[in-house]
Amino acid sequence: MNRLTMSSFAIFLSIGMWSCQQSSTSNKEKTQELVSLPDSVQFRDTIKGEEVSLYTLRNKNGMEVALTNFGARIVSLLVHDKDGVCRDVVLGFSKAADYHNPTEKYFGPVVGPFGNRIANGKFSLDGVEYTLPVNNGPNTLHGGLDGLHFQVWEARYLSDKAVEFTCSLSDGQEGFPGNRAIKVVYSLSDDDELIIDYEGKTDKKTVLNLTNHAYFNLNGEGSGTILNHQLQIFADKFTPVDSTLIPTGELRDVKGSAFDFTILKEIGRDIEQDDEQLKFGKGYDHNFVLNGTKHEAYNYACQLVGDQSGIVMDVYTEEPGVQFYSGNFMSDKVTLKNGATDSFRTGLCLETQHFPDSPNQPSFPSTEVAPGQLYKTKTIYKFSTK
């Protein structure tokens, strides 16, 4: 190699390594070629009479995230794999309007004010019963029909690596008490972490349980099943559910069951076992009780590894639980950014949270928030390769 070729090679390598706008020419899979963030002009739209746009962040290593103020969603997350090739590890859409779809509502948003289910759409606080719209069998799921995922949030950049979304919910909106102010900040660190800070305040006692409902595929959006990903969950117990996916109140040992992810295991290994809980969930759709394993000040929730990409995602949180949902209801209903459809189990969610139906389960950690109290919680998704 002459000097000129050597230096062009070095430039090519460094572009390939550090910019997610480029991709390796040796890459065979169409889904991974020229992966880039969606075009912000084509993305933009007006939803519910308000402007919806794309907000992008980038760290010094070239990791990038695109977010939108419709539902404070993650649209794309570009991460380098073990060969330095960039992959978009979050499933989403290239146009804002595609997110305003009543059948497939939960691609990448903040869900709330109460993530996951509340039994029969009812709960009581200080002797007052509140009734919510039911939208999932007999239950209320993810804050009801018009939860945080369907709100147009205010957005502002805090820096080139952080964006803040704010949203107000009025007293009685979707049945929940309190005029509430919700704030979510997404930031990227130079250690390849996507950090989500959630805050909430209310003027009347209420319940809050905020999480993010990104569908991850660490081999890249549209690259097939997640069943060969490996997962470790730092939980010795999970909360078994009834046939409508409401926790029974029991904390059950995972040991010896399909729910044992205490060491890294392929997601597909036990998913077809003859197990009542797997039947109720149509696969994994359960809350795991984090066992107190720590990473710095946070609960170490789980580690996910992409079998083809070698991308590792570690999840650290201040929450006591994580909902592992293995994409069991995905069924080719929508077209994703790269043209693939949302096929069965081609994405999975790891939703850090308080336990489902907590407002009706006194033995679970409380989700109540009183006036004057600041609801505040943080979750970190840290990316690396192996």
Ligand code: BGC
């Ligand atoms: C729930 C699933 C539900 C899904 C909707 C998950 O958080 O646990 O039961 O189908 O959200 O996308």
